[in-house]
Amino acid sequence: MSKKSQHFDVIIIGGGASGMLAGIFAAQNGAKVLILEKNKNLGEKLKITGGGRCNITNAEYDTRKLLANYGDGAPFLHSAFSQFGVKDTFEFFESNGLPLVVQERKRAFPASERALDVFRTLEKLLIKYDVSIYTDCQVTAIEPTKDGQVHSILTKKGTYTAEKYILATGGQSHPETGSTGDGFKWLARLGHSVTPPTPSIVPLAVSDEWIKSLSGVSLSFMRITFYVNGVKSFKKLGKILFTHFGLSGPLILNSAKKVENLLHEGAVTATIDAYPDTDLGALEDKLIKAFDTNKNKMLKNMFDQVTPEGTSEAILSLCHGIDIDKKVHSITKEERKQIANLLKALPVTITGLMGFDRAVVADGGVPMTEIDTKTMQSKIVKNLYVTGDLLHINRPSGGFSLQLCWTTGYVAGVASAKAAKEKTDEEK
Numbered sequence: 001m002s003k004k005s006q007h008f009d010v011i012i013i014g015g016g017a018s019g020m021l022a023g024i025f026a027a028q029n030g031a032k033v034l035i036l037e038k039n040k041n042l043g044e045k046l047k048i049t050g051g052g053r054c055n056i057t058n059a060e061y062d063t064r065k066l067l068a069n070y071g072d073g074a075p076f077l078h079s080a081f082s083q084f085g086v087k088d089t090f091e092f093f094e095s096n097g098l099p100l101v102v103q104e105r106k107r108a109f110p111a112s113e114r115a116l117d118v119f120r121t122l123e124k125l126l127i128k129y130d131v132s133i134y135t136d137c138q139v140t141a142i143e144p145t146k147d148g149q150v151h152s153i154l155t156k157k158g159t160y161t162a163e164k165y166i167l168a169t170g171g172q173s174h175p176e177t178g179s180t181g182d183g184f185k186w187l188a189r190l191g192h193s194v195t196p197p198t199p200s201i202v203p204l205a206v207s208d209e210w211i212k213s214l215s216g217v218s219l220s221f222m223r224i225t226f227y228v229n230g231v232k233s234f235k236k237l238g239k240i241l242f243t244h245f246g247l248s249g250p251l252i253l254n255s256a257k258k259v260e261n262l263l264h265e266g267a268v269t270a271t272i273d274a275y276p277d278t279d280l281g282a283l284e285d286k287l288i289k290a291f292d293t294n295k296n297k298m299l300k301n302m303f304d305q306v307t308p309e310g311t312s313e314a315i316l317s318l319c320h321g322i323d324i325d326k327k328v329h330s331i332t333k334e335e336r337k338q339i340a341n342l343l344k345a346l347p348v349t350i351t352g353l354m355g356f357d358r359a360v361v362a363d364g365g366v367p368m369t370e371i372d373t374k375t376m377q378s379k380i381v382k383n384l385y386v387t388g389d390l391l392h393i394n395r396p397s398g399g400f401s402l403q404l405c406w407t408t409g410y411v412a413g414v415a416s417a418k419a420a421k422e423k424t425d426e427e428k
Contacts, residue, residue: 009420011162015042018388019168021409027129029417038138054115058399073393076368084410163420203248214242223276271345295329375415385412
């Protein structure tokens with residue numbers, strides 16, 4: 001690592017998605033840029049996002065519809081997304097040799113379905129624009145000036161100064177990748193109010209052994225209905241992944257925030273409808289036909305014909321009071337109805353949300369009222385810009401988090417470079 005120059009136009013703390021994009025566009029706009037990254041390599045979280053496939057954005061080109069996914073943050077984001085939106089993300093990556101494909105629910109991925117290819121595209125551009133990158137360089141403190149601006153960045157390898165600074169450290173999801181909430185502490189010390197983070201897009205922990213026994217099984221078309229203290233609250237339809245600790249998959253991840261709120265009200269349970277497009281009467285007819293065809297078999301030996309693939313043994317364990325070794329022709333009408341009702345309402349007991357280590361996204365951060373979202377400049381610390389997961393914006397899974405990183409990274413990169421140049425010109 002060369003230390004010939006300690007002063008830069010723009011210093012970016014954090015080499016994740018928003019930090020890398022900010023670095024590219026700050027340098028492209030003429031700034032001398034330094035990225036400080038505490039890990040040994042840039043983009044550690046980016047490399048594992050989307051299970052290693054990298055859900056790079058959501059192909060919703062109507063900005064108003066897109067921003068509806070950002071909750072209370074939506075009204076603040078129109079200016080930023082008008083500068084760099086979904087179409088710009090597609091154009092940026094595809095013009096730099098990374099074709100994208102759109103899959104179900106408008107989720108966009110690199111055509112290779114490799115997150116590493118997204119990282120390499122960004123890395124190549126950082127090299128092209130001569131961005132200085134100091135890795136394994138943990139920031140120990142951000143020193144303020146008397147008037148509350150950033151004066152310098154202290155690290156274990158030296159002290160660095162700049163005209164403008166971008167904080168892009170990420171939130172607190174996947175702390176093993178370096179997202180340990182450092183940025184929140186620094187922002188608070190610099191005078192920002194910070195909403196404490198909680199895991200917001202995260203799997204659910206359950207106590208049911210039948211679910212844990214299905215670990216690794218994924219079902220693409222299920223309906224889950226949530227209850228609090230026995231009263232129905234809400235339901236969602238989609239893909240469920242069963243795990244050794246409970247439930248995951250897009251349907252579950254996007255329900256987690258609501259479930260968290262319910263857990264504050266009381267006991268939360270749920271039911272899973274294994275046949276959401278089949279009413280109870282039609283399901284009973286399906287069972288009658290399957291039982292007639294297999295009437296001389298034991299129930300346990302034909303049950304896989306009436307249950308979703310890979311779930312028969314687990315669901316059999318819930319058939320309380322029914323002898324599963326009994327021949328199907330001896331199954332009573334009441335027992336058949338019990339099985340039909342079970343398949344329409346498999347019982348789940350929610351014990352909580354999983355922690356930051358399993359969170360796709362954690363909310364919390366700086367309220368949008370403290371950020372000028374035309375530039376991503378702090379309204380409190382005038383030479384500081386804030387991006388990505390450091391902003392208190394709730395959003396679902398499906399490419400919305402990375403798009404927020406691309407948008408805010410671009411805006412902060414361009415704005416900081418222009419502001420740094422103006423300040424330098426004034427001083428000449």
